[in-house]
Amino acid sequence: MLEEALGASAKTITRIFQKETGMGYQQWRLMRAIELLATGRSITYTAAELEFSSDSVFISFFRKMLGTTPTSYLNRSQQN
Secondary structure (H helix, E strand, O other): HHHHHHHHOOOHHHHHHHHOOOOOOOHHHHHHHHHHOOOOOOOOHHHHHHOOOOHHHHHHHHHHHHHOOOHHHHHHEEEE
């Protein structure tokens, strides 16, 4: 996990991330996920790259943030 790798608490990392990027970590994760998926990366690759514990945890996160699954999101955006 990021906390272990950096030796800092999640709260500290979140505060620094917000200050440096102007966005929350979860927002950044979502944007990065969309980027990876849009360039043809698989759900499995994207979940692992963003350090989700499993594909299903990643899909749940995506659905919670956008109200749809990654596959449905991509299908809709490709139709437009």
